[in-house]
Amino acid sequence: MTSITLGKFSLKNTCIHRLDPRLKVLGMLMFLVIIFLSYGVTRQNYLMYGFFFVILLILMIISRTSFLQVFKSLKALWFMMLLLLVINALTVKSGEVWFYIYQLDIHYEAILRWGYIVIRLILMIMTTTLLTSTTKPMELTFALEWLLTPLKYIKVPVHIIAMTLSLALRFIPTLAEEADRIMRAQASRGIDFREGKFKEKFKAVISLIIPLFVSSLLRSGELADALEARGYDPLGKRTKYRKHKWNYKTTLGLLIIAIFLTGIILLAVYQFDFIGMIMGLMK
Amino acid sequence: MLGKFTSVNYVYGKEGTALASSALSDINLTIDDHVFLALVGETGSGKSTLVQHLNGLLLPTSGTVQVSHYLLKTEKKKKYYIDLDKEQGKHPKRKQFKVKDLRKFAGLVFQFPEYQLFEETVLKDVMFGPLNFGMEEKKAEAIAKAALKLVGIGESYYSRSPFELSGGEKRRVAIAGIIALEPKVLVLDEPTAGLDPKGEKEMMELFDKIYQSGKSIILVSHNMDLVLKYAHEVCVMNKGKLLKVSSPLEIFQDEEFLSSTAIEPPLVFKTALELKKAGLDLNLDNIKDIPSLAEEIRKAKKND
Numbered sequence A: 001m002t003s004i005t006l007g008k009f010s011l012k013n014t015c016i017h018r019l020d021p022r023l024k025v026l027g028m029l030m031f032l033v034i035i036f037l038s039y040g041v042t043r044q045n046y047l048m049y050g051f052f053f054v055i056l057l058i059l060m061i062i063s064r065t066s067f068l069q070v071f072k073s074l075k076a077l078w079f080m081m082l083l084l085l086v087i088n089a090l091t092v093k094s095g096e097v098w099f100y101i102y103q104l105d106i107h108y109e110a111i112l113r114w115g116y117i118v119i120r121l122i123l124m125i126m127t128t129t130l131l132t133s134t135t136k137p138m139e140l141t142f143a144l145e146w147l148l149t150p151l152k153y154i155k156v157p158v159h160i161i162a163m164t165l166s167l168a169l170r171f172i173p174t175l176a177e178e179a180d181r182i183m184r185a186q187a188s189r190g191i192d193f194r195e196g197k198f199k200e201k202f203k204a205v206i207s208l209i210i211p212l213f214v215s216s217l218l219r220s221g222e223l224a225d226a227l228e229a230r231g232y233d234p235l236g237k238r239t240k241y242r243k244h245k246w247n248y249k250t251t252l253g254l255l256i257i258a259i260f261l262t263g264i265i266l267l268a269v270y271q272f273d274f275i276g277m278i279m280g281l282m283k
Numbered sequence B: 001m002l003g004k005f006t007s008v009n010y011v012y013g014k015e016g017t018a019l020a021s022s023a024l025s026d027i028n029l030t031i032d033d034h035v036f037l038a039l040v041g042e043t044g045s046g047k048s049t050l051v052q053h054l055n056g057l058l059l060p061t062s063g064t065v066q067v068s069h070y071l072l073k074t075e076k077k078k079k080y081y082i083d084l085d086k087e088q089g090k091h092p093k094r095k096q097f098k099v100k101d102l103r104k105f106a107g108l109v110f111q112f113p114e115y116q117l118f119e120e121t122v123l124k125d126v127m128f129g130p131l132n133f134g135m136e137e138k139k140a141e142a143i144a145k146a147a148l149k150l151v152g153i154g155e156s157y158y159s160r161s162p163f164e165l166s167g168g169e170k171r172r173v174a175i176a177g178i179i180a181l182e183p184k185v186l187v188l189d190e191p192t193a194g195l196d197p198k199g200e201k202e203m204m205e206l207f208d209k210i211y212q213s214g215k216s217i218i219l220v221s222h223n224m225d226l227v228l229k230y231a232h233e234v235c236v237m238n239k240g241k242l243l244k245v246s247s248p249l250e251i252f253q254d255e256e257f258l259s260s261t262a263i264e265p266p267l268v269f270k271t272a273l274e275l276k277k278a279g280l281d282l283n284l285d286n287i288k289d290i291p292s293l294a295e296e297i298r299k300a301k302k303n304d
């Protein structure tokens, strides 16, 4: 139970881990955008997705992120994927028929469209896994705060949001520990969290949730008092314990992201048939 | 024999990973029937970990724990709950016991048990345990009321929400929740920490009463006054190891041993020791608290 931490940050020290969190968040956003773009005809789309897959795979290898985590997240989604496959097979009726199951015609198109979804899902999970396993939660909030800075000018209390967020992140392990403790205490009173009928399961969950809620409410009240007692002013100007310097490397990284993104977006906008062109050249 | 730990090791977290930390190492302990046993040691020495083995919440990473006829062990990452009374059964499944039976046999009151209250009313919360163990509603209610009476919670509290009670009252209700299970062994993890002196005294008197009624008490405590007064046997733990098991009298007299630990004998006992050194003929066996010390001094004076 205590192994629940946000995104499972893994304690390694590779160049990806050391990268400025702002760059990493921007990079992730970029990947999330380009994963959902369309690059023209089907084969070209698949080629691009393959290309992204390779890039992400290389990044994962460099940062020594285990692929097992991606696989675990995917495993949790198997039912959804199956459902999507069935829905696609039943509803997509355009293009050539691939094969028949009894009377039911299955089209190439249905499988291809399902393939898109699955590949996008895999790429998405790879991207987020990469980010969360190489960036500490605190660095993530810092990056988010930085990204949201422009909102300050329209009077959005960005640093209050960031503070709330980092406090919430800070308390995830504490809550997990607390939940573990309460579960063991209720187990001593005859609750079985693993087995039992639905009604018993329900009772088990209630006996966990209510004390957990009560103690986290109490805890947050105490925390607020403690902050106030030490003169915390939510509107005051904050300084950082760990400073992230914006140096030339960061600029360089940002440039690479920008150029890459522009290139990919241009490809998507013009739907440039480069496979056709290469094939033409080869002839 | 009530219980037996044989070469018990316990490791938190997955073994072999960076998160693994050993909390118990090579614990060997035999617990007699009908004991009032105290478990002392610095925080983090593994007391809470040890007591959670007694009702099968934790299973030893290696070694075996036996409580009454229930045997707990882990082999090749598989957990075994073996009922020694059914040893004759050939099929391994038949030898298994339900862990619930052990939970009822050894009632465990956690450190800060007030955080486990959750029902709408005090009475319902105390009934929760008995109901979970399959008791009828009527009987559970009667038992719950009796348990509440024992811990000094009056009838006017029955229909109140447990969340609006004071810290001490919550603690009593939570303890009543375990007493209502009618366990053969009551295991208490720092039950009086944070209570006022009067509440502490009342609680300890209650535990002693339960002990007198034929049950066993295993108590984790930092309060040596209580250990001296109530316990018949003391286990001293340090850094996951069991340093010493003997009577309070022996431990508090063993200066060499005491100097190697952070245990401070009770003031009453130290006073008695000094008096004895100064020539007063005291029977240390009888000294439990201030009144008994006074009585001993009176006797010694008379004999002079």
Ligand SMILES: Nc1ncnc2c1ncn2[C@@H]1O[C@H](COP(=O)(O)OP(=O)(O)O)[C@@H](O)[C@H]1O
Pocket (backbone or CB within 6 Å): A002, B012, B013, B021, B022, B023, B041, B042, B043, B044, B045, B046, B047, B048, B049, B050
């Ligand atoms: N749930 C847990 N996960 C990991 N380590 C733990 C857990 N509970 C206790 N520990 C560790 O095990 C050791 C013994 O703890 P504990 O049994 O609670 O000691 P005590 O009750 O004597 O204060 C400590 O070092 C503690 O940090």
Ligand SMILES: [Mg+2]
Pocket (backbone or CB within 6 Å): B044, B047, B048, B049, B111, B189
């Ligand atoms: Mg403890």
